[in-house]
Amino acid sequence: xxxxxxxxxxxxxxxxxxxxGALAIAAAITGVHLSNLYHSHILHCTIGCDLATxxxxxxxxxxxxxxxxxxLVTPALLGIFWGAPLLAREFEAGTYRLxxxxxxxxxxxxxxxxxxxAGAVATIAGIxxxxxxxWYRALDKVGSNPYDLFERRDIAPIGYAVFAxxxxxxxxxxxxxxVPTMAxxxxxxxxxxxxxxxxxxPHLLPPLHKTLSMLxxxxxxxxxxxxxxxxxxxKASAGSNTWTQSTQILTSTGHVASSAQLTAFVQQYCPAxxxxxxxxAPGNGPVKxxxxxxxxxxxxxxxxxxxxxxxxxxxxxxxxxxxxxxETGIFVALAALAIxxxxxxIARRAR
Amino acid sequence: MTTxxxxxxxxxxxxxxxxxxxxxxxxxxxxxVGLVGPNGAGKxxxxxxxxxxxxxxxxxxxxxxxxxxxxxxxxxxxxFLAQDSPTYSRLTVEQHLxxxxxxxxxxxxxxxxxxxxxxxxxxxxxxGTLSGGQRAQLALTxxxxxxxxxxxxxxxxxxxxxxxxREFLQTLMEVVxxxxxxxxxxxxxxxxxxxxxDYLVVLVAGRVAxxxxxxELLAGHHLLTGPRRDHVALPGNTAVIEASHTEKQTSLLxxxxxxxxxxxxxxxxxxxxxxxxxxxxxxxxxxxDATSEPASRLAxxx
Numbered sequence: 001x002x003x004x005x006x007x008x009x010x011x012x013x014x015x016x017x018x019x020x021g022a023l024a025i026a027a028a029i030t031g032v033h034l035s036n037l038y039h040s041h042i043l044h045c046t047i048g049c050d051l052a053t054x055x056x057x058x059x060x061x062x063x064x065x066x067x068x069x070x071x072l073v074t075p076a077l078l079g080i081f082w083g084a085p086l087l088a089r090e091f092e093a094g095t096y097r098l099x100x101x102x103x104x105x106x107x108x109x110x111x112x113x114x115x116x117x118a119g120a121v122a123t124i125a126g127i128x129x130x131x132x133x134x135w136y137r138a139l140d141k142v143g144s145n146p147y148d149l150f151e152r153r154d155i156a157p158i159g160y161a162v163f164a165x166x167x168x169x170x171x172x173x174x175x176x177x178x179v180p181t182m183a184x185x186x187x188x189x190x191x192x193x194x195x196x197x198x199x200x201x202p203h204l205l206p207p208l209h210k211t212l213s214m215l216x217x218x219x220x221x222x223x224x225x226x227x228x229x230x231x232x233x234x235k236a237s238a239g240s241n242t243w244t245q246s247t248q249i250l251t252s253t254g255h256v257a258s259s260a261q262l263t264a265f266v267q268q269y270c271p272a273x274x275x276x277x278x279x280x281a282p283g284n285g286p287v288k289x290x291x292x293x294x295x296x297x298x299x300x301x302x303x304x305x306x307x308x309x310x311x312x313x314x315x316x317x318x319x320x321x322x323x324x325x326x327e328t329g330i331f332v333a334l335a336a337l338a339i340x341x342x343x344x345x346i347a348r349r350a351r
Numbered sequence: 352m353t354t355x356x357x358x359x360x361x362x363x364x365x366x367x368x369x370x371x372x373x374x375x376x377x378x379x380x381x382x383x384v385g386l387v388g389p390n391g392a393g394k395x396x397x398x399x400x401x402x403x404x405x406x407x408x409x410x411x412x413x414x415x416x417x418x419x420x421x422x423x424x425x426x427x428x429x430x431f432l433a434q435d436s437p438t439y440s441r442l443t444v445e446q447h448l449x450x451x452x453x454x455x456x457x458x459x460x461x462x463x464x465x466x467x468x469x470x471x472x473x474x475x476x477x478x479g480t481l482s483g484g485q486r487a488q489l490a491l492t493x494x495x496x497x498x499x500x501x502x503x504x505x506x507x508x509x510x511x512x513x514x515x516x517r518e519f520l521q522t523l524m525e526v527v528x529x530x531x532x533x534x535x536x537x538x539x540x541x542x543x544x545x546x547x548x549d550y551l552v553v554l555v556a557g558r559v560a561x562x563x564x565x566x567e568l569l570a571g572h573h574l575l576t577g578p579r580r581d582h583v584a585l586p587g588n589t590a591v592i593e594a595s596h597t598e599k600q601t602s603l604l605x606x607x608x609x610x611x612x613x614x615x616x617x618x619x620x621x622x623x624x625x626x627x628x629x630x631x632x633x634x635x636x637x638x639x640d641a642t643s644e645p646a647s648r649l650a651x652x653x
Binding site: 001003004007008011093095097098100101102103104105106108350351 | 404405406408420422423429430431433434437439440442446449451453455456457490493
């Protein structure tokens with residue numbers, strides 16, 4: 001049965017591997033160059049380092065954009081073009097009646113098709129991510145927080161691809177038509193990714209807490225929306241290569257500052273900002289400090305640092321791999337559920 | 352092995368609709384069995400139950416002494432040609448033969464190669480580009496090269512032109528003659544099966560209308576014609592399957608085991624076509640009566 005499964009998927013397997021090969025060659029050639037550039041210009045840089053770094057980060061734009069798009073869409077494509085037709089086409093064309101009446105049990109047929117398919121998809125996603133992660137290693141060292149690239153590097157894309165494949169297979173068993181299955185697979189995949197990113201990943205590990213001075217805030221400013229009194233906002237990072245999940249402004253007693261307290265503070269200590277001398281058109285959003293109020297802005301900020309401080313919740317850099325494994329594990333577990341669903345649904349439909 | 356297939360009270364329900372009801376059949380081994388019925392009679396459902404693509408909602412079925420789809424061994428003993436002869440349109444003829452070889456323990460590679468050559472099929476051609484007749488022949492080759500004990504064919508000739516139909520049945524007869532395999536094949540046209548079947552099952556509206564050996568069925572049914580009469584007296588074990596009256600004449604299709612001696616009847620033998628059509632009409636009328644019964648009772652009550 002394995003030989004037949006291979007025969008059925010041979011063309012697409014070879015096609016994808018050919019593309020991967022071309023990509024790997026391009027990555028190898030330019031990747032070595034990037035690495036050399038990093039060692040010669042960045043690592044031991046002494047003069048004009050900012051400019052050198054900026055230039056370095058802008059090298060190979062085309063390949064970088066291609067890799068960014070590829071790493072984002074490949075799992076979805078594998079689900080749509082490999083997982084979705086795997087079983088849906090057998091039902092749509094009626095060939096399941098041919099396959100299931102050979103001397104191979106239905107469960108063996110299904111196991112072989114799913115196992116070889118999932119294996120191929122995981123390998124493809126794995127190789128692609130490996131190539132991309134390797135190619136980017138120098139650029140990532142200079143320019144990025146690994147948490148920003150969490151979904152495009154290392155092992156998470158393998159989990160995504162396996163899940164997209166299994167979801168496509170299951171939806172194909174239920175819908176039994178190729179094109180609607182492809183559409184539904186895309187929808188389910190995107191939905192699962194959004195739900196995981198927004199609702200699940202932030203709660204996988206209890207975050208660490210840190211208090212920072214207002215002076216360390218990355219962003220400090222004033223906001224007024226819908227004509228309400230001007231209030232104070234601030235945002236901070238827990239440090240490089242960490243994932244800052246939330247920033248709150250605390251009072252000296254350690255409680256979260258209410259908007260009334262913040263408004264009162266602005267009114268009392270930052271009159272130049274609360275009542276700007278030359279109000280432009282009253283509108284929403286941040287109020288830009290005019291040149292004349294720059295001093296007032298700094299005074300206000302220093303005062304705020306005395307009254308308030310910042311509490312951030314974050315995941316440290318050391319948890320990156322734990323979160324990668326958890327994310328991958330979640331998607332592999334979902335894939336296992338979907339594969340179980342294929343067996344269940346096929347047995348149920350015969351009844 | 353004396354029975355190829357045995358069903359007891361088999362029913363199959365799709366949602367709330369019963370496609371097959373209380374089907375009890377014993378199909379002997381070593382025969383070519385024609386399963387005839389109008390479209391939607393439940394033929395495909397019955398055959399899918401026989402090869403294990405479906406499981407019955409009621410009753411039990413055994414094929415070659417085992418529950419269908421009991422395991423790889425059972426699957427190896429049954430060859431199936433599904434309706435419209437499905438093949439993998441992107442794989443070549445040769446790749447289909449390789450599939451057969453890989454997936455079936457008793458695969459007869461020499462037979463398959465010979466047949467494909469005799470049929471003039473191009474080994475490198477994708478099956479998506481074959482004609483309907485060629486595809487049916489290839490699918491039959493796949494089913495037969497499995498060397499099964501039972502060959503189940505679902506409407507194998509329905510989509511074929513008359514010439515391809517004849518060639519297909521010719522192939523089938525050659526195979527059966529050599530192999531001694533049991534065959535069950537379905538069609539909505541008795542004309543397709545008349546020349547190849549020696550056993551008949553008529554299925555109408557999900558029920559078995561009649562089944563039996565073709566020669567016995569023909570010997571046991573007669574067409575009686577005589578002067579018009581409203582009340583018919585016939586020997587006790589004679590059943591009227593169908594009666595029709597004109598102004599002067601009454602015609603009856605009867606089933607009987609004793610000869611009709613009444614000289615006022617002209618007794619003529621019937622064709623298989625007449626017999627099947629009579630049972631189809633009888634089953635249909637019974638169905639119609641069954642559904643209209645409550646309404647007529649209501650009319651009487653008023």
